[in-house]
Amino acid sequence: MPKELSTFSVLYRILARDIKVALRRQSDVMAVFFFFIIAASLFPLGSSADPKLLSAMAPSVLWVTALLSCMLSLSRMYSSDHADGTLEQMMLSNQPTVLVVLMKILAHWVLSGLPLVFVAPLIGLQFNLSSAELQLLAISLLMGTLTLSLIGSIGAALTLGVHGTGVLIAILVLPLYIPVLVFGAGAVNAVSIGMNPNGALSLLGTVLAMALVFAPLGSAAALKIALE
Amino acid sequence: MGFLASNYVLTAKNLCGVRGERLLFEKLNFELSNGSVLYLEGANGSGKTTLLRTLCGLSKPYAGAISWCNENISELAEEYSKYVLYIGHLPGIKEDLTALENLQFSLALSGEKFNFTEATEVLKLLDLAKGLNLPTRMLSQGQKRRVALARLWLQDLPLWVLDEPFTALDADATSLLKQKIEAFASAGGMVVMTTHQEVSIKVPKFEQLRLDA
Numbered sequence A: 001m002p003k004e005l006s007t008f009s010v011l012y013r014i015l016a017r018d019i020k021v022a023l024r025r026q027s028d029v030m031a032v033f034f035f036f037i038i039a040a041s042l043f044p045l046g047s048s049a050d051p052k053l054l055s056a057m058a059p060s061v062l063w064v065t066a067l068l069s070c071m072l073s074l075s076r077m078y079s080s081d082h083a084d085g086t087l088e089q090m091m092l093s094n095q096p097t098v099l100v101v102l103m104k105i106l107a108h109w110v111l112s113g114l115p116l117v118f119v120a121p122l123i124g125l126q127f128n129l130s131s132a133e134l135q136l137l138a139i140s141l142l143m144g145t146l147t148l149s150l151i152g153s154i155g156a157a158l159t160l161g162v163h164g165t166g167v168l169i170a171i172l173v174l175p176l177y178i179p180v181l182v183f184g185a186g187a188v189n190a191v192s193i194g195m196n197p198n199g200a201l202s203l204l205g206t207v208l209a210m211a212l213v214f215a216p217l218g219s220a221a222a223l224k225i226a227l228e
Numbered sequence B: 001m002g003f004l005a006s007n008y009v010l011t012a013k014n015l016c017g018v019r020g021e022r023l024l025f026e027k028l029n030f031e032l033s034n035g036s037v038l039y040l041e042g043a044n045g046s047g048k049t050t051l052l053r054t055l056c057g058l059s060k061p062y063a064g065a066i067s068w069c070n071e072n073i074s075e076l077a078e079e080y081s082k083y084v085l086y087i088g089h090l091p092g093i094k095e096d097l098t099a100l101e102n103l104q105f106s107l108a109l110s111g112e113k114f115n116f117t118e119a120t121e122v123l124k125l126l127d128l129a130k131g132l133n134l135p136t137r138m139l140s141q142g143q144k145r146r147v148a149l150a151r152l153w154l155q156d157l158p159l160w161v162l163d164e165p166f167t168a169l170d171a172d173a174t175s176l177l178k179q180k181i182e183a184f185a186s187a188g189g190m191v192v193m194t195t196h197q198e199v200s201i202k203v204p205k206f207e208q209l210r211l212d213a
Helices: A007-022 A028-048 A052-071 A076-083 A085-091 A097-126 A131-158 A163-193 A198-227 B050-054 B099-109 B116-125 B142-150 B169-185
Strands: B009-019 B022-033 B036-040 B065-068 B084-087 B159-163 B190-192 B205-210
Touching: A007 A028, A007 A097, A007 B099, A028 A052, A028 A097, A028 B065, A052 A131, A052 A163, A052 B142, A076 A085, A076 A097, A076 A198, A085 A097, A085 A198, A085 B065, A097 A131, A097 A163, A097 A198, A131 A163, A131 A198, A163 B190, A198 B169, B009 B050, B022 B036, B022 B065, B022 B190, B022 B205, B036 B050, B036 B169, B050 B159, B050 B190, B099 B116, B099 B142, B142 B169
Parallel strands: B036 B190, B036 B205, B084 B159, B159 B190
Antiparallel strands: B009 B022, B009 B065
C-alpha cells in the first residue's frame, strides 16, 4: 500500500490546519482573548479599592472569567468544519475518530485556553496577588483550561447542527465545569491563606486525566450521530 | 496507481435506508468489482445521498450490510476509509486556505504524501492556475468544486463515492471529469455516483440503479 504518512504526522497536520485557519481568521481568537482581559479588568473597577478584598476575590474572579471565555468559542469548535464538509472528511480519515477529535480539542485549547495562561498572571497583578499566587494561578489554569476544552468538546459535539447552540452549550457544559472551577480556584485560594495547594492540584489533575480519557470518546460518538 | 493492482469487491446485501420516519429504499442488493461504475438514479429525496453516505461509512444502514472484500465495513471502521474517496454535496474545502493547502490536507487525512508540483499541475489542468495563491473563499462555486474534485487526480484510492460531481461545472470541466472517471474505471477503479445531468459514461461494467422504482 502506498501509504506514507505516519499516524503522528497525520495528526500533526490536523492540529496545524486548525491553527492555520484560526490565524487567518484572527478576529475569532482575539475576541476570546480580549473578552477575558476586559471582563476580568471590570471587577477591580467595579468594587471598592480595598487591596485585601481584591486579592481575596481574585482567584475566583479570574477563574470564572477564564471559564466563560473558553466557553465563548466552544460553539465554533466543530460547526464551521461541519458547515463546509471538512468534518465529514475528517471522520473518513484513515485515523481513528477519537484521535482526530483529540487534535481538534488540542487546537481549541492552544487557541483559546493557552493564551489565558500567559495573560492571567498579568491581570492578577491588578488584583494585588502575590508572586506565589500568580504562579499557582498560571499552573492551575494550564491544567484547567485543557480540561475545559476537553469537557466542552462533548457539549459542542452534542449540539452540532442545532440552532442557537450558544445557550444550549452553556447549560450542558457549565455544570460539568464546576469541579474544574472548585479545584482550580481552590488551589490558588489555598496559597492565599497559607495552605498547601497540592491537594487541590492533584484533584484538578484527576479531573484532567478523566476528561482526557472520556471526552474524546464521548465527542467522537456524538459527532458520528450528528453526521448520520 | 499502486492500489488498483489488487482485486476488491464491494457488496451490499438487503440494504434498507430510512430518513426520519420515512423508508427510502429497501432490499437493495448489488456488487461492485474492479472497473465497475454504479450510477444511482432517482428523484430528489429518493435516498441517493443517504445511500452514498451509507456506502462510505458515514451513516449506518437501517438494515442489511455492506461489505468490503467480505468484511463488514462497520467492523473495518477507519481501515475501510483507507480505500474510499468521498466527495459529497459540500465541497469539503476550507475557505480560509488556498487550493493547494486544502489538497495537502485532504491527502494528509488519507495518509498520503503531498507532491507540490504534481498538485500544481492538476490545478492547472482544471484551469485553476490563476487562483493558486488565493484563499478558496475568493473562488466561484464551480471553481471550488474543481478544487474538491482535484483530489480525484491526486489520491490513490480504489473506490470513489461521488455525490453529484457535475454540479456547477462548465462544459470543459464536465468532459474532463467524465474522461477521468472512464480512465479510472478502465484502470480497475470502482465508482458509485449520482447526477442529474445527462452525462454518458462509457465503461464496460456500467450499472444503473433506480432508487424510486
